[in-house]
Amino acid sequence: MRPLLPGDGRPRRVRAHGRGGRSHPPRRPQAGGNPGVSFPEGFPQTGRRVLAQAHDNHPVGQGPRDHLQGRPNRPIRPPGENILTFKILRFDAQTDEQPHFQAYRHEPKPYETVLEALKDIRDQQDPSLSFRYSCREAVCGSCSVVINGRIALACRTQVEDLGSDEVVIEPLPNLEIQKDLIVDLNPFWEAYRLVEPFLQAPGPVPEKGHRVAERDMEKVFQYVTCILCACCYSACPVATRDGRYVGPAALAKLTRFALDPRDDRPFSALERVDGPDGVWGCDTVFRCNDVCPKDVRPADGIAVLRRKIIAGKTKRLFRRKP
Template sequence: MRSDSYTFKILRYDSTEHDREPYFTSYRVRVIPGLTILMVLLRIRDEIDGTLAFRSSCRSAVCGSCAMVINGKIDLACRTQAASFGTDTIILEPLPNLQIIKDLVVDMTPFWKMYEKIKPYLIRRNQNPEKEIPQTEEERKRIDQYVNCILCASCYGACPVPSKDPDYIGPAAFAKLERFVLDSRDERPKRSLEAVNDDKGVWGCDMVLRCIDACPKDVRPTDSIVGLRKQLLKYKSKKIFSMGKDED
């Protein structure tokens, strides 16, 4: 089996050291086929530099905690093969649009704040249903891609809007909202979509589609933005034709 030593240039920063700018540290690590970027990071931390900080948990592209910029592209460290780049220098940086706490660990608070805003759970008129609410296969298919979201924030990091407007709700939250709007069991009132009916919401999207490129689970947040815009227009025109009377 072929093996080579690669250089991993990793952005280092400690938010508690106020007088020090971010800088890169290089590590040489032997790479064998099959070694993921996450395994490289674990090796560096365990064998070379115990001060290196990064997040991980499942190691199998499920928990969403290891998203970062790998050679200029956002991806999950645990699903990216170190030998897949055709270069023996690999640069690792934290997710953009979020403050660095330490090295590759970012403060996810703004991401979760936006996520909470859209009420990311099933809403029923009767809060205590006595039996389960079944779905047909067709109904389940409508939400398939959005259910796959693992909340890794890759799309949020790739989006150009949060850096201009930190109050922009962002692609992951829109994808989750659409997941519930399309869910046959959800009964949230249409008027609740007003929460995303402005430039901080779905009308703030620049439609550059970077969220789609960045998503490791093939979710297309832009589809959700288009879907929500359509829902809002439909709701608005219905409201106008019913002389301002809200049906919900």
């Protein structure tokens, strides 16, 4: 079968060593109660401590959030006693043969994210340090890196949650390094373009817009939340060994439109991913599901596409019968 993506599928330039994603971090405790149901007895007590108790034995002078309590696994230490080592993978295609780690000493503020730590290190110690970011609130999907062996958004990972005196930060695997933590996302975007990631509705848009039943859109919402961070692509072992594999994010996006009742793309659009470079290449090891910061669960989408392709082919087979 013709490869879906150009290239021979082998790594082309320097990549960070291919570490796949690990399991999900433990979820934070959820709020109790039922959504949308009011409290019949009034609001529960918040259980806040009185001010004197809250500030008892607590270090001060660490900024506007200094009244907040440290995490049980990493209590807030007085200033100057919480200096951590940040080992960051550095590579400059202009000057370096191989990537290498550079260590920086940095004291994170309470509740500082890895992205904020990177910005502080860049601003205060090394302006040549390069990394991507934009929104700083898990929306733009541009700050994905590997943090202590886990693929994650730097802006959504708090340093103290790592519970370690050493923070190792590397660029995303499966993609070539351009500079330090910045990788070449072209293979990811090529795959994304291949699935034509836009609504293909027949005819002009109705004056009052397309009307879709809520229950139909519920099937789609899971895939709409993708922020194109490429965490799943970088964690995918199939993408590691075969650069022609379309990858989980693109397939999840195709699922998003294949399930949308407004979309009228022909069956040939699904057939484009009906092969070892598409849905049948997936090993179903669910690393994409594990690392996705938005719980898109791309492997669910791959299963949906497989079922749709089988159903479409079966239908075509019976239609051909005399």
